[in-house]
Amino acid sequence: MSNLFQLPPRPSVPLEGEEARFPVGRIFCVARNYEAHAREMGFSADRDAPFYFTKTPSAICHSGETIPYPPGTANCHYEMELVVAIGTPAFGISVAQAMSVVLGYACGFDMTRRDLQNAARDQGRPWDTGKDFENAAVIAPLTRVEAFGAVGDQRITLTQNGELKQDAHLRDLIWSVPELISDLSRYYHLAPGDLLYTGTPAGVGPIAPGDRLVGAIDGLTPVELQIGPAE
Numbered sequence: 707m708s709n710l711f712q713l714p715p716r717p718s719v720p721l722e723g724e725e726a727r728f729p730v731g732r733i734f735c736v737a738r739n740y741e742a743h744a745r746e747m748g749f750s751a752d753r754d755a756p757f758y759f760t761k762t763p764s765a766i767c768h769s770g771e772t773i774p775y776p777p778g779t780a781n782c783h784y785e786m787e788l789v790v791a792i793g794t795p796a797f798g799i800s801v802a803q804a805m806s807v808v809l810g811y812a813c814g815f816d817m818t819r820r821d822l823q824n825a826a827r828d829q830g831r832p833w834d835t836g837k838d839f840e841n842a843a844v845i846a847p848l849t850r851v852e853a854f855g856a857v858g859d860q861r862i863t864l865t866q867n868g869e870l871k872q873d874a875h876l877r878d879l880i881w882s883v884p885e886l887i888s889d890l891s892r893y894y895h896l897a898p899g900d901l902l903y904t905g906t907p908a909g910v911g912p913i914a915p916g917d918r919l920v921g922a923i924d925g926l927t928p929v930e931l932q933i934g935p936a937e
């Protein structure tokens with residue numbers, strides 16, 4: 707049996723200091739996982755169950771690239787996030803077991819067409835056009851969990867053209883990494899290759915052509931993005 711045509715190969719993410727790359731399976735994202743960001747979006751952060759949205763793997767964009775200003779939006783935002791890479795199958799695992807399936811971490815941007823997301827939200831419609839679009843899942847090279855250590859006091863920041871816009875600590879996550887993995891594994895058979903964007907701190911804002919974004923987390927390789935003119 708043959709296919710009518712070839713699809714592009716799956717995107718993959720480099721690992722610091724290694725030749726083999728991490729092929730991307732699915733991309734899960736958590737909404738409103740820092741209290742100050744939930745408030746800036748007009749919600750209270752009351753530990754209701756976490757909720758998720760997804761991006762397709764074709765949304766992956768590698769750190770260091772220049773992308774056109776995204777189409778269909780007049781209000782595209784950056785969101786700087788800790789990205790978790792899953793390295794082991796997991797289904798219905800406990801919080802205590804959850805860290806054993808983490809392969810590593812990366813810095814990433816959850817790019818968001820905020821105007822489309824907010825309009826969809828207000829009409830009770832899905833967020834897909836606001837969240838899942840080309841170059842919307844920006845990611846830096848991964849660092850293995852053994853080299854990074856425990857998630858906690860690391861600072862997470864984003865600068866836009868050198869100006870500090872987001873500044874928080876990973877301990878500010880409402881739902882911790884093991885809590886998120888345990889919860890997500892109740893709904894999906896998590897598998898090697900899956901990525902989880904863990905939510906953004908306060909300070910999100912619009913991008914413009916010519917912008918340079920740099921996102922950093924202590925102990926990880928920074929993620930960088932240059933915004934070009936619209937196509």
Ligand code: MN
Pocket residue numbers: 735736737785787816903905906
């Ligand atoms: Mn986000």
